[in-house]
Amino acid sequence: MHEVHAYAGKILRVNLSNGRISTEPTMKYAGKFLGGRGINQWILYNEVGPGIWPFDPANRLIFGTGVLVGTLAPGACRCTIDSKNVLTGGVGSSNMGGHFAPELKYAGYDHVVIHGRSLKPVYLWIDNGKVEIRDASDIWGKTTWETDDLIRDELEDHDIQVASIGQAGENLVRAACIITNGERAAGRCGLGAVMGSKNLKAVAVRGDREITVAHPDEFFELVSELRSNMIRVANEKTPDDVRCGTLLILERNNNTGGNTVRNFQDAYWDPEKVKKVCAEEILKNYALRKMGCFGCPLPCSFYLNVAQGEFAGTRGEGFKADSHKDFGPKLDVDYLPAIIKAHVLCSQYGLDVDSTSGVIAWAFECYEKGIFTKEDTDGLELEWGNYHAVLELIRKIAFREGVGDLLAEGSKRASKIVGRGSDRFSINIKGHELYESIWTAKAWALGCIVSTRGCDHLRGSPTCENAGITPEEGERFFGVPTAGDRRAYEGKAKLVVYFENFKGVVDCMNICYYMTQWKNIYFIGPEELAKLYTAATGRETTAAELMKIGERIQNLERAFNAREGLGRKDDMPPARFFEPIKSGPAKGERLEREKFERMLDEYYELRGWDVRTGNPTQAKLRELGIE
Helix, strand or coil, rough: CCCCCCCCCCCEEECCCCCCCEEEEEEHHHHHHHHHHHHHHHHHHHCCCCCCCCCCCCCEEECCCCCCCCEEECCEEEEEEEEECCCCCCCCEEEEEECCCHHHCCCCCCEEECCCCCCCCCCEEEHHHHHHHHEECCCCCCCHHHHHHHHHHHCCCCCCCCCCCCCCHCCCCCCCCEECCCCEEEEECCCCHHHHHCCCEEEEEEEECCCCCCCCHHHHHHHHHHHHHHHEEEEEEHHHHHHCCCCCCHHHHHCCCCHHHHCCCCCCCCHHHHHHHHHHHHHHCEEEEEEEECCCCEEEEEECCCCCCCCCEEEECCCCCCHHHCCCCCCCCCCCCHHHHHHHHHHCCCCCCHHHHHHHHHHHHHHHHHCCCCCCCCCCCCCCCCCHHHHHHHHHHHCCCCCHHHHCCCCHHHHHCCCCCHHHHHCCCCEEEEECCCCCHHHHHHHHHHHCCCCCCCCCCHHHHHHHCHHHHHHHCCCCHHHHHHCCCCCHHHHHHHHHHHHHHHHCCCHHHHECCCCCCCCHHHHHHHHHHHHHHHCCCCEEEEEEEEHHHHHHHHHHHHCCCCCCHHCCEEEHHCCCCCCCCCCCCCCHHHHHHHHHHHHHHHHCCCCCCCCCHHHHHCCCCCC
């Protein structure tokens, strides 16, 4: 019998410095923080004090499944990984899909808390409650793909799920990420480098234990209804998304003036170049089959194969909008095989595509403006569209070779080293390279800018601004009639607060965002999450109670950042976005500084934070029970 329903019931703790392994009950934390990101962040806040270096053995690396992971809830497959952020010094938090999280839960653990540093390379082997720290000396130096195969061969089980780092993590590259299932990335925040600093090459898991739910009939009926509704709505309202996944985003962004051309020097890419790399080209010439994560009713990924040309034989999965835009318009590359090759290299080396492309784009603009010469770039000509230079820089960054050693620090740190005005071309917020345009959609911009983990749209930025929802729908779902008007500033702070709180809850359940209101307002919202949680755990809850937990998590993360000196001064966009877009359908649009500042004031006021500093107040923390 399980101690609790829906949860595995245990948190695994591993000290790599002395080899000590222990457990504690998950329910010690679940009351206030549910699971997943919530419990991870509470442990991080309490156990990693201010001023601790991200690469210090005392830093924690915390893997967290979620309350619904391993059940039949749609898309309940995500794993949240939290640590101190290598790029910002504040909260580091990432999330990956695939099959790793359910396997970890079936192996008996809701969370794994890793600290210390091994004297030699090791990997962690979790097998149905048995835990070993195993030698990884022969695996060190291998790609993530090679690591998966070598561990499975050694343990003689090819159903094992592995989360590993490549050479980038080993070399403490600040853009390093953690990869599972070949190309599912826990990106941003440099968590692969944290893992490398601990001499931890991989975490491998295998499990076949049951996860029970408290009310099976009610739960399965609810799951069936939700799955059927999502499939119906998606096919009726967004059939192109069902067919193409995220591959249409580049084209749609170009049509609304939301692209990332040549390091954000413009928001509109040459339509002839768009045609060369568009979704239809990918589906017609490169996509072999569609693929999805555990429990997904609407898979959005494709397995791609380059059959001809100089990159023939390049193949892999997980290619989505980020890689498409990062190695396309951001670097002015219009050759699809090269864009796919860049994505595959990042997966193999364990590099975050957003951070890697961002620092390369910075270097390209420095070269364009005369700050860099060929002597500075190891003889490479960093001219826009030069994909051979892009691919070589990806390799150099992963191995910290030549100019790659500079770029491995990220553009903010690199620009301080280089000087000569190069900081103007570092498009970052809080030290994180920016992935997306933030000129036009105002709530999207605010959500990216105030994100606790650095610039990032996966916290508070709402997709509904570009989804064509009506004022009536905006009022009904969010209390914000302007929710579907991307150019409006009014009401957008309220919209961002809503989505930050909501997605905090989603990350505690660890279901995919694409199953939720964030993707489509008619998908899973707070009410449905409350019903799923109640049926799965047997613990009655309401949507309002869950959203309060989401608010608690957001305040906790903001408090962590405040401890590290981050605040209002860091909640600002790069200066480039106060300048007008140069061409295309949104020509002349920009963020208006005064209106943005008022929107930011409103956001802090709605949060109950100090408007001057942007920090949580003691009164707000007491209200949430985390003073």
